[in-house]
Amino acid sequence: MATTYRRVRSTRLLVLGLLVASLVAITVDARGGRDGPMATLGRGLGAVMGPLQEGVAAVVRPIGSFVTNVFRSGSLAEENTTLREEIAALRREAAEVNSLRRENAELRRLFGLSERHGFTLMGATVTAEAPGNFEWAVIIDKGAVDGVTVDMPVINADGLVGRVVDVYPGSAKVMLILDPDSAVSVRLSASGDRGVLQGQREEPLLFRLIDAETEVQPGEAVETSGYSLEEGLGGVYPPSIQVGVVDSVEPDPSNLTLEVRVRPRVDFSRLSTVGVITGQQPLPPPEDADST
Amino acid sequence: MRRALAWIAVVVTALLLQSTVFAQIKLGGAKPELMYLVTVVLAMLEGPASGAIGGFSAGMAQDFLLNDPKGITALVLTVLGYVVGTVRQFITTPSPALPTILVGVGTIGGVLFYGFVAFLLGRLPGDALFLLRVAVLSAVYNAILTPVAYPLLRRVAETTRTKKVHRW
Structure with a gap:
C-alpha cells in the first residue's frame, strides 16, 4: 500500500516537473524569439530532419503515383x-x-516568369510539410549552403507561394500565404x-483594403504591391x-468596409x-518608351 | 538506454511519416496526429509515468519543427500521456477495439486541449468550429491507423521492456 502511494506520488511529481518544463520552454521561446535558445535547438533538429525528409520524399513520390495508378485498375489482379x-x-x-515532365514544364514556366520580372531565381523542390495541423508551411530542399536566407520570397509558375521563415543548412521552411500569420501587401492589378x-x-484569402470606398469586382486580379505598410506587414x-x-x-458585418475574398x-x-x-x-525600359 | 533509443526512433519515424507521406494523403484536409497516437499507445502499454515522459519528448520534437511557441505540444502530450496511462489502469475490458477507441478519444481531447492552450497564448489559427473539425478528422484518421500502428508499437514496447531477473 505504501509502495503504491509512493509510486503515485512520484509519478505526480514527475508530471508536475514536465509541465513546469513545458511552461519554461514556452516562456523562453517567446522571450528569445528567432535568435533564442529554443529557436536554435529547433534549427538543429530541422537540420537533422531536412535530409531525412528529402530522402523519404524521394522514395514516396513515385510510389504515391504508382499506388494511385494501381488503385485505378482493379482488373490487374486477375492476370498472371x-x-x-x-x-x-x-x-x-x-x-x-x-x-x-511536369517538373520540367513547371521549371520552364517558372524561369520564364523570372526573366519577365528580372528575378534571380533558385529552383527548389518541396520535400515535406510542417508536421502539425495548425501550420501551413512546407520544407524545400535548398538551405543556407545554397544561399537561402530568412524572408526570401518563394514563387511557382502560377504565382506567389510564401516566404522563407527558417533556414537550415540543406533545407528551409517556407510559410505559405495560406497561414493566418502570413500578411502580404498587395494591390488590385x-x-x-x-x-x-x-x-x-x-x-x-482575406483582402483588407486600405481605402474602404474602393470598388472591387469578382474576377479582378490581385498582385503584390512591393509596398511596406508598417514593420512586419x-x-x-x-x-x-x-x-x-x-x-x-x-460588406463586412459592421457595414463600414468590404470583405473581399481572394x-x-x-x-x-x-x-x-x-x-x-x-x-x-533592374528591368530594361519598356519598348514603347524608346519609340516615342 | 535501448528502450529510450527505440522510442526516439519511433518518434522520428512518426514525424517523418507525418510530414511526408501523410502530407500527401489527407483526410478531409487534415493530417493524422501521429505524436498523439504514439503517446496514447505508449501510455496504454507502459503506464502514466512513461506516458507523460514519452508525451513530453514527442511533443517537444514536434514543437521544434513548428513555428508555434516551443512547448505547447509538449505540455498537451504530457497531460494526455498521464491521463491515458492513469485511466487505462481502471479499464479491464479485453476488447481488441480498446486501443482504437482510446486513441480516437485521446486525440480529440488532446487536440481540443492544444487549441485551448494555443487560444490562451493568442496562437489559435481559426475559430472553434475549425478546431473541432481538425480534432474530429485527425482523431478518425488516428483511429484508422491504430490497428496497424498498435501491434508494431506493442512489439517495440515488449522487446525493449526491462525484464525482472529473480535470483535464488
Whole structure:
C-alpha cells in the first residue's frame, strides 16, 4: 500500500516537473524569439530532419503515383504474376517520367516568369510539410549552403507561394500565404488600390483594403504591391507577382468596409517545384518608351 | 538506454511519416496526429509515468519543427500521456477495439486541449468550429491507423521492456 502511494506520488511529481518544463520552454521561446535558445535547438533538429525528409520524399513520390495508378485498375489482379510485375514496373516508370515532365514544364514556366520580372531565381523542390495541423508551411530542399536566407520570397509558375521563415543548412521552411500569420501587401492589378492580404487556412484569402470606398469586382486580379505598410506587414515581396483573383465581395458585418475574398492562383495541394527569389535585377525600359 | 533509443526512433519515424507521406494523403484536409497516437499507445502499454515522459519528448520534437511557441505540444502530450496511462489502469475490458477507441478519444481531447492552450497564448489559427473539425478528422484518421500502428508499437514496447531477473 505504501509502495503504491509512493509510486503515485512520484509519478505526480514527475508530471508536475514536465509541465513546469513545458511552461519554461514556452516562456523562453517567446522571450528569445528567432535568435533564442529554443529557436536554435529547433534549427538543429530541422537540420537533422531536412535530409531525412528529402530522402523519404524521394522514395514516396513515385510510389504515391504508382499506388494511385494501381488503385485505378482493379482488373490487374486477375492476370498472371509475370505480366502484373511487368505492368507494375512500366507504370512505375511512367509515373516517374510524368513526374519529371511536369517538373520540367513547371521549371520552364517558372524561369520564364523570372526573366519577365528580372528575378534571380533558385529552383527548389518541396520535400515535406510542417508536421502539425495548425501550420501551413512546407520544407524545400535548398538551405543556407545554397544561399537561402530568412524572408526570401518563394514563387511557382502560377504565382506567389510564401516566404522563407527558417533556414537550415540543406533545407528551409517556407510559410505559405495560406497561414493566418502570413500578411502580404498587395494591390488590385487594374485599379492599383492597395491593401493587405491575410491567410485564412484553406479558405480564400482575406483582402483588407486600405481605402474602404474602393470598388472591387469578382474576377479582378490581385498582385503584390512591393509596398511596406508598417514593420512586419508586407515589404518582403517584390511588386507585380500574381497572387490570386477576387472570389467574392461582401460588406463586412459592421457595414463600414468590404470583405473581399481572394482565391490564390497557386494550387497548394500540388505544390512540388518552386523558385526562391534571391535577388532582382533592374528591368530594361519598356519598348514603347524608346519609340516615342 | 535501448528502450529510450527505440522510442526516439519511433518518434522520428512518426514525424517523418507525418510530414511526408501523410502530407500527401489527407483526410478531409487534415493530417493524422501521429505524436498523439504514439503517446496514447505508449501510455496504454507502459503506464502514466512513461506516458507523460514519452508525451513530453514527442511533443517537444514536434514543437521544434513548428513555428508555434516551443512547448505547447509538449505540455498537451504530457497531460494526455498521464491521463491515458492513469485511466487505462481502471479499464479491464479485453476488447481488441480498446486501443482504437482510446486513441480516437485521446486525440480529440488532446487536440481540443492544444487549441485551448494555443487560444490562451493568442496562437489559435481559426475559430472553434475549425478546431473541432481538425480534432474530429485527425482523431478518425488516428483511429484508422491504430490497428496497424498498435501491434508494431506493442512489439517495440515488449522487446525493449526491462525484464525482472529473480535470483535464488
